[in-house]
Amino acid sequence: MVYIPRWSITGALYVLSQLSQNHDYCPIGETIRPSDFQRDNSSVEFIVNDPSYRALSVDKLSGAIQHPTVTFDGDTLETINGTQFVKFHEFLRGEFPLTHETLSLEKINTYGLLYTWEGSDPSLKPLLLMAHQDVVPVGEETRGDWIYDPFSGFFDGENIWGRGSSDTKTMVIGQLQAVERLIQEGFKPSRTILLAYGFDEEIGGKMGAAFISEHLYERYGANGLYSLLDEGGTAMAVVGGTPIAQPAVGEKGVVNIKISLTTPGGHSSVPPDHTNIGIVSKLVSLIEDTPFRQIMDEHNPAFKYLQCIAQHTDEFTPEFKQKVFRSTWDPSAKKDVLDYADTVKELKYLVRTSQAVDIIHGGIKTNSLPELVTIDINHRISIESSVNETVHKIVDNVLSIANKFSLGLYHDNEALLEPTSNGYFNVTAPVSLEPARISPSSNEQWRIFAGSVKHIMEDYIYPNITRPSVVAPSITTGNTDTSHYWGLTENIYRYRLSTMHGVLEGHTHSVNEHTTIQNHLFLVAFNYEYIKSVDEYAKA
Structure with missing residues (x-):
């Protein structure tokens, strides 16, 4: 045994403690804003603050909730309530006409939706935005405990109530609203934008996301996507005086x-x-x-x-x-x-x-x-x-x-x-x-994603807080459709931008599931700006 004097151990611990005080454990990172926002922010202002757009957004999310696209454990393609999914698809086509005119839509394994907005530069890897169409059932024994009918999409002036309001029709509608707005304003991407919506995430995604990912793998190959954004993460909040967001880079x-x-x-x-x-x-x-x-x-x-x-x-x-x-x-x-x-x-x-x-x-x-x-x-x-x-x-x-x-x-x-x-x-x-591998949080993809989150936090959600916001990588305790996409990119981010914790406050999978219209509008604004920033700043 080699003897180590006690003073040398104490001295080493002291040196390490001094180093820890000067180390940058959590770089704050850059706030990423599209250059046109810095010249004219009226488009994002319209999304976040215009009363007419707010009312339109309420109608779209409420209408989506009114389609009970429920999946049950053990469902197959034959037993799933396909009629409701077909009606939901018709609803989306009616609510987002420009998207359906501009983007190509493929039906994958009957009810999966894959939208492709072709970019002008085919050498650039596509950006994928994801969510899922299905929702968990509502127990008949607890239906009477709901403040409002779980499939009414009731709006009380602040909150939109119903199954799927938090998990995760707000993401489906929010992404489509962002794309619809971009098309309306004449935006044309250089990088292909993909929107993918499975229909059985709540029971494992083996009929929806699994088939969509296989389709994308055949088209773009291994590691063929730039990055992927899906549901997950933890709500942002002000912690000890600092705005903190927690996107999940693993699950x-x-x-x-x-x-x-x-x-x-x-x-x-x-x-x-x-x-x-x-x-x-x-x-x-x-x-x-x-x-x-x-x-x-x-x-x-x-x-x-x-x-x-x-x-x-x-x-x-x-x-x-x-x-x-x-x-x-x-x-x-x-x-x-x-x-x-x-x-x-x-x-x-x-x-x-x-x-x-x-x-x-x-x-x-x-x-x-x-x-x-x-x-x-x-x-x-x-x-x-x-x-x-x-x-x-x-x-x-x-x-x-x-x-x-x-x-x-x-x-x-x-x-x-x-x-x-x-x-x-x-x-x-x-x-x-098995647990997912951890996505990098120090490359270009993370820089643009995290910087886009900081943009919405600092300019719209917490504009009066002088401290810079922090986007801290975390993990999600639940599982998502991203498990089917591991071979398509290492840059997988799970984050539904919101100030409301989906499970603890929004009652995801529980009685009285809801979200706020303001959080939904922040989500639309984030998708709108994120698409533009990836198109402008991404080089990979």
Whole structure:
């Protein structure tokens, strides 16, 4: 063993702490505005502030919500409610006539929409803007809890209510409004612009985005797109006096695990000490009482976000800021940062794999012992982890309960414990996706994208805040259609520009889903300016 004097360790830590104080952990970046905006900003002013355009936008988004393009788990091309999608397509054609006259439209796998606005320079890689047409169902048992009918698209003067208002018809309509406005003003792109709208994102995208991406791959080849923008990210907000936006440059993985327990039946008058349902309840308790460990390395964009907060805001104390900066090499500081993240709902599941027991079935009669109980657990996998690691943890939980109650255990048709007279567990993972690779946040594509976000933030959303805004790369806890496009570009950004958190405030996938008309108009303005800035400044 080599002896290292204590003073040398202390001295090294002191040197590193001094370096951390002078390091630019989170470059603010440039605000990108199209050159014509700097000469005349009347077009963006019209989009954001004109009352007639506001009313028109309400009608368009409200009308889109009134088309219940719902998809259900297990839907196929034959069982999906195609009539509603066809009606929605007709609605879009009526609302955006210039877009449908100017852009070519291809129907991919019946209901997928791919619009192509051909640029004048075919040597330039296309820019892809994405969203999805489908929405999640509304539970009949909760329909009465909605303030307004979930498919009414009701506008109360500030908010537009209904399924899809937040996720994500606001993006479909916002992108099409931006394109319609550009065409109306005579804009002609040098770079091809693509708009792609799948129809089954809420159930995995295998019929919609998967087919569209294959079509694009055949046309443009591997890495054939300039960049891609889809839903995701976290709402922008003023944090410690500084406007912060959090587009996602990566997304967590996913695995759905199904666990079944088969046991002998019988009459309820002579029950075992623990019925099938009781044993599964103990398993659920064990799973929830043993959460996945916290994990965050320096490559996790959530760590970059915390560095941006520490460097550019007053949110943290000076002492905690130093802990954030030191956490890449100081285990004690890293533990404190992770413990902090665990107390903030928006951050908690950016630094650990989540687990949610979403479905349970069991029992058929009150005086008949249950013979089969099943549970379905949804996991969103930390970018530092994997599907195998996630499944392994759950199998260990099941193994513990199986041993306690002398039960067998199958995993993927392999017997880890032989079935007994008491019964057996079966564990499968029918749906899985590894975490996405992290998109670069230091190249031209990011510079123009982030700079365009800063433009709308500084000029329209937070015009009275003198501090420059910060666009901090982050990750999204949900999954998107972008998983089908990984081979087409490394520059994948997941961001629905908004000041309203889609899940925590906009109630995405829940009762009373809504968005504000002002956020929708900011989104239109962003798409309008982003398309122009990519066309003007991008060289790749």
